[in-house]
Amino acid sequence: MGETLTEFASREGTQTPAAAREGATPLALWLKLLSAGPIVILVILIAVLSLVSPPFLTPRNISNILAQTAVIAVVAMGQHLVILTRGIDLSVGANLALATVMGALCYKATGSGELTILAMLASGAVVGAINGSVYVFGRLPHPFVITLATLSIAKGLALQLADGRAMPGMPEVITFIGGDSVLGMPVSFFVVATVAGLILLMAKRLVWGRWTYAVGGKPEAAVRMGIPVRGVLISTYVIAGLCAGVGAVILAGRTDAGSPLFGNLLELDTIAAVIIGGASFLGGRGHIGHALIGAVMIGVIRNALNLLNVGIFFQLIAIGVVIVIAVEADVLRNHLESRVRTLRAARLA
Amino acid sequence: MSNEIVLEVRNATKRFGPVLALDSINLTARRGEVLALLGDNGAGKSTLIKCISGVHQFDAGEIVLDGIMSPIKSPADARSAGIETVYQDLALFDNLTPAQNFYAGRELSGPRWLPMGLRFLNTREMDRRTADVLDRLKVVLPKRDATVALMSGGQRQAVAVARASVFARKVVILDEPTAALGLRESRKVLDLVAQLRDEGNAVILITHNMEHVTELASRAMVLRQGRKVGEIVPTKSNQQELVSMIVGAATADQFVQPDRAG
Numbered sequence: 069m070g071e072t073l074t075e076f077a078s079r080e081g082t083q084t085p086a087a088a089r090e091g092a093t094p095l096a097l098w099l100k101l102l103s104a105g106p107i108v109i110l111v112i113l114i115a116v117l118s119l120v121s122p123p124f125l126t127p128r129n130i131s132n133i134l135a136q137t138a139v140i141a142v143v144a145m146g147q148h149l150v151i152l153t154r155g156i157d158l159s160v161g162a163n164l165a166l167a168t169v170m171g172a173l174c175y176k177a178t179g180s181g182e183l184t185i186l187a188m189l190a191s192g193a194v195v196g197a198i199n200g201s202v203y204v205f206g207r208l209p210h211p212f213v214i215t216l217a218t219l220s221i222a223k224g225l226a227l228q229l230a231d232g233r234a235m236p237g238m239p240e241v242i243t244f245i246g247g248d249s250v251l252g253m254p255v256s257f258f259v260v261a262t263v264a265g266l267i268l269l270m271a272k273r274l275v276w277g278r279w280t281y282a283v284g285g286k287p288e289a290a291v292r293m294g295i296p297v298r299g300v301l302i303s304t305y306v307i308a309g310l311c312a313g314v315g316a317v318i319l320a321g322r323t324d325a326g327s328p329l330f331g332n333l334l335e336l337d338t339i340a341a342v343i344i345g346g347a348s349f350l351g352g353r354g355h356i357g358h359a360l361i362g363a364v365m366i367g368v369i370r371n372a373l374n375l376l377n378v379g380i381f382f383q384l385i386a387i388g389v390v391i392v393i394a395v396e397a398d399v400l401r402n403h404l405e406s407r408v409r410t411l412r413a414a415r416l417a
Numbered sequence: 418m419s420n421e422i423v424l425e426v427r428n429a430t431k432r433f434g435p436v437l438a439l440d441s442i443n444l445t446a447r448r449g450e451v452l453a454l455l456g457d458n459g460a461g462k463s464t465l466i467k468c469i470s471g472v473h474q475f476d477a478g479e480i481v482l483d484g485i486m487s488p489i490k491s492p493a494d495a496r497s498a499g500i501e502t503v504y505q506d507l508a509l510f511d512n513l514t515p516a517q518n519f520y521a522g523r524e525l526s527g528p529r530w531l532p533m534g535l536r537f538l539n540t541r542e543m544d545r546r547t548a549d550v551l552d553r554l555k556v557v558l559p560k561r562d563a564t565v566a567l568m569s570g571g572q573r574q575a576v577a578v579a580r581a582s583v584f585a586r587k588v589v590i591l592d593e594p595t596a597a598l599g600l601r602e603s604r605k606v607l608d609l610v611a612q613l614r615d616e617g618n619a620v621i622l623i624t625h626n627m628e629h630v631t632e633l634a635s636r637a638m639v640l641r642q643g644r645k646v647g648e649i650v651p652t653k654s655n656q657q658e659l660v661s662m663i664v665g666a667a668t669a670d671q672f673v674q675p676d677r678a679g
C-alpha cells in the first residue's frame with residue numbers, strides 16, 4: 069500500500085506541471101485577460117478621451133469626475149457586498165433619498181450637524197436591516213422582491229415626509245463633506261477612500277469577510293460548515309444601507325438640500341458599476357476595486373459624453389450596452405474555467 | 418490498533434411526513450475500521466449520515482459517542498464532537514483556496530475576546546497547516562494558493578477528504594467519494610480513505626462499488642427502504658450475496674437476516 073501511494077504520487081507529481089503547462093496555458097491566458105479587462109478598458113477609455121477632448125484630462129475636470137462619481141462609488145461598494153452574497157439591493161436609491169429627507173428633518177429640529185449625519189446613516193442602516201431581516205427570516209427565495217418593496221416604501225415615505233419637495237439647507241459639516249475640496253481633491257474623494265479602506269479590511273482580514281465570500285460561493289455548503297449564514301446576509305444589507313447613508317451625506321452636502329427626488333436610478337448605476345467593474349453577478353467573486361473601477365468608468369463615460377455634447381438619453385443607452393458586455397464577459401469567464409477543469413481532469417485520469 | 422467502539426446509533430427512526438425514512442436502525446463504528454454503508458437509492462443511507470452529521474435530527478433513537486449520549490442538533494455539534502463528513506456534492510467553495518476551504522467556518526483567528534466574525538484571520542498559520550496536511554497525505558495540486566474552481570474532480574475530492582482528515586478526531590463519513598471519478602483518481606481517494614482509517618478514525622463509507630467495499634471495509638451494513646436488512650463481513654466470495662441484499666432479490670436471506678443483525 070505504501071508503495072503504490074508513493075509511486076502514484078511521484079507519477080502524478082511529474083505529470084501535473086507538464087499537463088498544466090501544455091493544455092491550460094492559452095485558456096489561462098484568456099482568463100487573466102478577462103480579469104484584467106475592466107481596468108485595461110478604463111485606461112484605454114481615458115487615453116482615447118483625452119485625445120478626442122482636450123478638456124477631459126485637466127485637473128479641474130478630473131476633480132469634477134471624482135466628485136460626481138463619489139455617490140455612485142460609495143453606494144456601489146455596499147451593493148458589491150450584497151451581490152457578492154448572490155443578492156441584489158434595488159432600494160439603495162430610495163434609501164438614499166429617504167436618508168437625505170431624514171437628515172433635513174433632523175437638522176430642522178436640532179440644528180446639529182453631527183446629529184444630522186447620524187440621522188442619515190441610521191436611516192440608511194435601518195432600511196438595510198429591514199431588507200436583510202425580511203429576506204432571511206421571511207424565507208424569501210431572492211432579495212429582489214423585498215428590496216423592490218422597500219424601494220417603493222422608502223420613496224413614498226420620503227415624498228410624504230418632505231411633502232414632495234426638496235428641503236434646502238444643510239449644516240456646514242455636510243456641505244463641507246459634499247462640496248468642498250482639500251489639497252485639490254474633493255472631500256468626498258477622501259470619504260470614499262476611507263469607506264473603501266474599511267470595507268477592504270473587513271473583507272480581506274476579518275473572519276466576517278471570509279464568511280461573506282463563502283456564503284456567496286456556495287450557500288448550502290456554508291450552512292453545513294457551520295457559518296452563520298443568516299447573520300452574514302443581514303450584515304451585508306445593513307452595510308449596503310449604511311453606504312446609502314454615506315452617499316446621502318455626500319449628495320445632500322453637494323446640493324445643500326435633502327430631497328425625496330434624489331437617487332433616481334441609483335440602483336441601476338450601482339449594480340452596473342459592480343458588474344462593469346468585473347465582479348461576478350453569480351456571487352462569490354469580486355472585490356472592492358471592481359465597484360470602484362466600475363463607478364469611475366460610469367463617471368468617465370457620463371463626463372465624456374457631456375464634454376462631447378452627447379445627450380443624456382444616449383448616456384443611458386451607452387451604459388446599458390456596457391452592462392451587457394460586462395455580463396457576457398462574466399459568463400465567458402465561467403465557461404473558460406469549466407473548460408480548464410475538464411481539460412485537467414482528462415489529462416490526469 | 419484499538420478497535421474500541423467510538424460511535425453507536427441506537428434505534429434511530431426518522432420520518433419525512435408519511436414516509437418512514439429510517440426504521441429503528443442500529444449502527445456501530447469502531448476506531449481503525451471502515452464500515453461500508455450499502456443500499457439502493459432511497460434506502461436511507463444519506464438520511465442516516467445526515468442525521469449523524471447534524472444536518473437532520475432523528476425523530477427517535479440516540480447517538481452515543483465514546484459511551485456518552487450525545488445529542489447532535491447541528492452540523493457544528495457534530496464537528497465539535499469530532500465527526501467529519503465528506504458530502505457527495507463536496508461542500509467545497511469554488512471561489513476559495515484549499516486552505517480557505519479547510520478552515521471555512523472554523524478559521525484560525527484572534528483576538529479571542531471578540532465575537533468570531535469580527536476576529537482577524539490568521540492566514541499564515543492556516544496556509545502552513547494546510548500545506549503540512551496536503552504533504553502528509555501526498556495530495557498533489559497544480560497550485561495550492563489557487564481557488565479550487567480550476568481543479569479536477571479528483572483533486573477537489575482529495576481536498577475535501579484531506580479537510581475531513583484534519584478535523585476528524587473520531588468519525589469520518591464519506592458519501593460516495595469516488596462517484597464521478599476516473600480510475601486513477603478513485604485509487605488516490607481510496608488510498609486517502611485507508612490512511613484516515615489507519616490514523617485511528619472510524620470511517621463510514623457509502624459507495625455503490627463492491628470492489629471498494631471488499632477492499633476496504635471490515636463490515637458492510639445494508640439498508641433497504643429504511644430498514645437494516647443485514648450486516649456481514651464483505652469478502653470476494655460474498656459480493657453476490659451483498660448485491661442481492663441491496664436489491665432485495667435474495668428473499669430468503671432478506672427475511673432471516675434483519676433481526677439477527679443489530
